[in-house]
Amino acid sequence: AQSVTQLDSQVPVFEEAPVELRCNYSSSVSVYLFWYVQYPNQGLQLLLKYLSGSTLVKGINGFEAEFNKSQTSFHLRKPSVHISDTAEYFCAVSDLLSSNTGKLIFGQGTTLQVKP
Amino acid sequence: DAGVTQSPTHLIKTRGQQVTLRCSPKSGHDTVSWYQQALGQGPQFIFQYYEEEERQRGNFPDRFSGHQFPNYSSELNVNALLLGDSALYLCASSLRQSKQYFGPGTRLTVL
Numbered sequence: 001a002q003s004v005t006q007l008d009s010q011v012p013v014f015e016e017a018p019v020e021l022r023c024n025y026s027s028s029v030s031v032y033l034f035w036y037v038q039y040p041n042q043g044l045q046l047l048l049k050y051l052s053g054s055t056l057v058k059g060i061n062g063f064e065a066e067f068n069k070s071q072t073s074f075h076l077r078k079p080s081v082h083i084s085d086t087a088e089y090f091c092a093v094s095d096l097l098s099s100n101t102g103k104l105i106f107g108q109g110t111t112l113q114v115k116p
Numbered sequence: 117d118a119g120v121t122q123s124p125t126h127l128i129k130t131r132g133q134q135v136t137l138r139c140s141p142k143s144g145h146d147t148v149s150w151y152q153q154a155l156g157q158g159p160q161f162i163f164q165y166y167e168e169e170e171r172q173r174g175n176f177p178d179r180f181s182g183h184q185f186p187n188y189s190s191e192l193n194v195n196a197l198l199l200g201d202s203a204l205y206l207c208a209s210s211l212r213q214s215k216q217y218f219g220p221g222t223r224l225t226v227l
Contacts, residue, residue: 004158036218043120043206043218044159090158102149102208102216103172106158 002027002093006107014115015083021076021110023091033074034092034104035065044090050074061085086114118143120209120219128225129197137192137222141209147171148190149216150182151206159206165190166212194224202226 007022025031032051036044048059055067065076074091088111092104121140129135141148147166151159161174165184179195188209194201202225208216 041220043220044208045218046215049215092158102147102164102210103161103174104151104159104216105161108156108158 002031002095002105004091004093004105004107006089006091006110008110009108010111010113012113012115013081016080018079019077019081019085019112021089021091021112023074023076023107025072025074025091025093027072027093027095029095031093031095033065033067034094035059035063035074035076036090036092036106037061038088038090038109040087047076047089081112081114083114083116085112087112120207120217122205122207122219122222124222125220126223126225128227130227131197131199133197134193134195135197135224137194137205137207137224139190139192139207139209139219141188141190141207142217145209145211145217146188147210147212148184148188149208149210150190150192151208152176153204153206153221154200155203162192197226199226 003026005024013019034049035047048057050057050067058064088109090109091107123138149164150162153159163173164171168184181193184190204221206221207219210216
């Protein structure tokens with residue numbers, strides 16, 4: 001079975017500062033990794049995903065994440081945040097078997113609060 | 117092109133009642149997944165429907181059931197509602213194993 005741990009429940013940061021949202025996962029098999037963003041009263045939007053290949057993945061809105069297999073981590077980063085980045089961020093995994101059905105295992109979420 | 121739509125937006129029920137939530141997938145999609153997101157938690161996978169059959173199920177009791185229609189739309193039914201069923205219910209659609217698109221969700225409150 002897989003599990004996802006998001007190490008910070010809340011991350012306050014000032015506008016234009018860099019930010020890192022941390023995600024560790026546990027799995028006995030190879031996995032696919034995802035980051036989703038949820039704005040208030042909206043559904044989830046895919047930011048980026050790692051399936052294979054380069055461990056540095058670039059996504060939308062200037063976000064990127066790095067897959068580290070030895071540390072079983074998939075941290076999300078942005079070099080300069082904007083007020084509009086304030087939202088809930090979810091890390092998720094899917095094993096290769098479940099990827100055929102799209103079943104995702106989500107972490108508990110990290111609230112990114114960007115202050116002016 | 118409309119994305120994933122869900123109805124109703126909000127719903128209030130009392131314990132013991134039954135509820136039906138509806139989801140219309142994004143145009144061209146044939147697969148629908150349902151997730152439950154309790155307050156302050158990440159979404160949890162309930163089940164997925166493809167070709168009108170349940171293809172995979174998460175750790176939810178039989179009180180949770182679903183259906184997919186020939187037009188690929190889907191319903192989630194919950195019987196004998198408990199207070200703990202209060203949550204945001206998210207529907208996601210995809211074309212087989214491709215990227216999933218999430219709807220805005222239905223907020224269910226059980227009193």
